[in-house]
Amino acid sequence: MGRRRKKVVHIPKKKLPKFFSCPRCGKETVRVEIFRDEGGRSVAQCSSCGLKEEFTVKQAQGEVDVYCMLTDRVYGNQKRTPATKAEE
DSSP states (O other): OOOOOOOOOOOOOOOOOSSBOOTTTOSSOEEEEEEGGGTSEEEEEETTTOOEEEEEOOTTOOHHHHHHHHHHHHHHSSOOOOOOOOOO
């Protein structure tokens, strides 16, 4: 009598997306390109609304990091309304 073989469960690896959602128009059309040979220059561009930003990246940074810098720059430029103080 032999033993029963264990069932092998393969877990698929998660992949990073090719396109990200645009912080301005909300569509998933932002593409990030990194040019490491040109001094670590990267370009994040939305193909629907035309949003385009350039960043300098370090060796360890990837497309997700550039996208985070884009959202920080877009949301950082918005003017915030000051909080009103409660009347006494």
